[in-house]
Amino acid sequence: MKIAFSTSGNDLNAPLDTRFGRAAKFLIYDTESQSVALVDNTQNLTAAQGAGIQSAQNVAASGAQALVSGHCGPKAYRVLSAAGIKTYTSNAATVADALAQFQAGALTELKAADVEGHWA
Amino acid sequence: MIIAVASGKGGTGKTTVSANLARVRGDVTLLDCDVEEPNVHLFVSGEPQGEPEIVSLLVPEVDESRCDGCAACSRFCAFKALAVLDKRVLVFTELCHGCGGCARVCPQGAIREVPKRVGVVETMRAAGVTVVQGRLDVGVAMAPPLIRAVKARIPKTGDAILDAPPGTSCPVVATLRETDFVVLVTEPTPFGLNDLKLAVAVVRELDLPFGVVVNRADSSDDRVAVYCREAGIPVLAEIPDDRRVAEAYSRGELMVDALPEYRPLFQRLYADIARLAAGARRAEPRPDGPSRKRSFL
The missing domain is CATH 3.30.70.20 (Alpha-Beta Plaits)
Structure with a gap:
């Protein structure tokens, strides 16, 4: 299974980005091979609108089945759920901590967006 | 002649200037392009002309x-x-x-x-003035298409005055495009000056002739006047900081009706705008009609 994490860094020790749509990167962790891949999302940092939608498309294209981020807005949530991706929120400091929470079953799946658009 | 009345800052007196200009002019179409919160109808109301256009x-x-x-x-x-x-x-x-x-x-x-x-366009007639206003539906964020529908009612001949929304973003640009002259209303405060500079940048980018009206003018802060002088921007009129003006406004009365001594100020303003717009047309002829450059945004 592949899990996507919003982050500004390049490895598991990097901080978990609390923002989804305007995160610089997504770290994709493959639980089977225990390998890490990075998806660039920087084109959405300056998007006037639709950053969450575009970011959700990027996550879907990565093949991830789950996403862990700080928050998720309504348009991004609509795309993620249409893509069959389960979304979890975490306030962990690093991707590694968020992964540990996920694997321990400590995160609950979002059933709707937890913030309004443009919340940050 | 199409005159747009705009401002960077909200609440400086765009509607006051546009509605009073329309009143002293008489035979004119006054178009409220502030479709998110149209308020011209509070000052110039009249008989609805037909059903609202969706x-x-x-x-x-x-x-x-x-x-x-x-x-x-x-x-x-x-x-x-x-x-x-x-x-x-x-x-x-x-x-x-x-x-x-x-x-x-x-x-x-x-x-x-x-x-x-996205909304409706309504037309009213009141004592020689045709009022056209757009009303954006609640929950719709896209004002420019409705503003373009309001502007489609600008008559082919005769004068039109557009009451623009505040700010410097897409709805303002949609309003100002293809007008003959822009009146920027400001107030002599640091906020008024800051937002006037932003509005001037927009109008210069659109390459439109313009001038400034200072509302609530008094002698305590001359920075707007200094800026206009140094930037070579004509100050077309100064509306004094007069409590009676605010009282008339609060009753929904036009300044030139409640306080007729202000009629000459607006008559002069209208004549100056017409003179400057004609001068700009002579200096740089603009193509008319459908050949005018149209932009989607």
Whole structure:
């Protein structure tokens, strides 16, 4: 299974980005091979609108089945759920901590967006 | 002649200036382009002329049985209004600007455009003045298409005055395009000056002739006057900081009706605008009619 994490860094020790749509990167962790891949999302940092939608498309294209981020807005949530991706929120400091929470079953799946658009 | 009354800062007196100009002019069309909160009708109300016109934006509708998931539509859309997941297309109509590009680039012909209501345009007649106003529906964020529908009612001949929305973003640009002269209303405060400078930058970018009206003018802060002098911007009028003006406003009365001594100020202002607009036309002839450059935004 592949899990996507919003982050500004390049490895598991990097901080978990609390923002989804305007995160610089997504770290994709493959639980089977225990390998890490990075998806660039920087084109959405300056998007006037639709950053969450575009970011959700990027996550879907990565093949991830789950996403862990700080928050998720309504348009991004609509795309993620249409893509069959389960979304979890975490306030962990690093991707590694968020992964540990996920694997321990400590995160609950979002059933709707937890913030309004443009919340940050 | 088409005059637009604009300002960077809100609450400086755009409606006061545009409505009083219309009143002293008489035979004129006054168009309220502040479609998010039209207020001209509070000062110049009249008999409704016909039923409100419903204005729609054309947004995409996808036939998923024909879609092969190529995502050409999503890549084309500058506003990220379409997301493609495998063969499912999610449309976010609230982000759509109605350009129709997605339907054109779809190789499968799977997208057709369907109207989505954004608001209404209403027309009223009051003592020689025709008032046209747009009202954006609650929950709609896209003002420019409705502003263009309001401006479609600018008469072919005769004068029109456009009451612009505040600020310097798309709705203001949509209002100011293809006008003959812009009046920028400001107030002698640091906020007024800051936002005047922003508005001046927009009007210069659009290459339109313009001048400034200072409202609530008093002698305590001369920075707007100094800025205008140094930037070579004509100050067309100064409306004094007069409590009676505010009282008339609060009763929904036009200044020139409640305080007739202000009529000459607006008559002079109208004449100066006409003179400056004519001078600008002579200096740089603008093509008229359909040959005028039209921009989607």
